[in-house]
Amino acid sequence: MSETPTAVSAPPPPAPGAEEYLALAFANSAVALPGGHFMDFLGTPEAANRWLTEHGLAPADAGVREMCAAQLRSLREHLRSLLAARVEGLPALPSALAAVNDALSKAPTAALLYWDEKNGPYRAAPCPTDQILGRALATLAANAADLLTGPDADRLTRCGSAPCNRYLLRHGRRHWCSTRCGDRARAARAYARRTRGQEDSSAQRDSSAQADSQEKD
Template identity: 60%
Template structure:
């Protein structure tokens, strides 16, 4: 299979949202977004972009090469994770296809270390990451973290950024904060101040 030419790196215009340091799935969901000012970005837009993102999050080894079908699988799973996060934030039932996609990612790879046995070392447990399954392992890790976030103690902290049109997710770590970044918070406060001044 021919590798798609490497795309120029797409840089986000905002820093990682609160909680992304604790949950890589949150940063995964926010790897594509529409942000204030009508700007948008997609950090998985091309195989080179997806490879850089996965490397930066220690989800693949440096020798792993990604092709367009792999990048497409990552983008597809991201869409499903975003749909599940949105359903949780909005208090709706999750889309069945998104649940199936996350569960499929979770079950594609063994979760327990396998038993190996050789003459020099005898029996031992190892976590195998064959090069041809590297993307499966990366997506399983992200799916597991998304499931942990949705079912764990941080689930009630999950929120959508309140600065339209920004569509990033965050964990409310400071009281009632509903903005994914200082930039989004400043825009909301400025709009409120303007509305008060003009009586709008």
């Protein structure tokens, strides 16, 4: 099935857990929609810059370029691979683990020494413009690691309403990321029941007709 990019002006509501874990919001930044369409909030440098800004990971004037947006999209796919492995109980792909660990290593490990004219020396973590992406990647990777290794990992699941591809933290028996997906899943089940009932009735009529024909013979 082909996928057609869709305008990103009307994002769906956050999936359950996405406001608690930035990594979930990041993984869900590409959304599959009915009809073979999808929304990618990292699809262009401008969109990626906007997403980072909205989530407190970069200033509005960061000037994200395509190379940076591509790195974000790559990390997102590796993270989705790890989420899928956790949900399905499968081994993680080594390449996905390596990508997340590489992103984690981009975080500064030591505060640098600065000197204020009035207050004298002090230490603070560096944040030059060329490290904005590295900090964003490290923050997202660290949050993903916290999710996958923490107690909430047992609640992690994928939306049960096809074709939606978003992940969420399950509350009770709910397996849908939004009311819209829940309504679509219920409608699909109702349609399947009606179709199955019609097929059963048709088969029963055919069987009765065949039995009547045999009795006449």
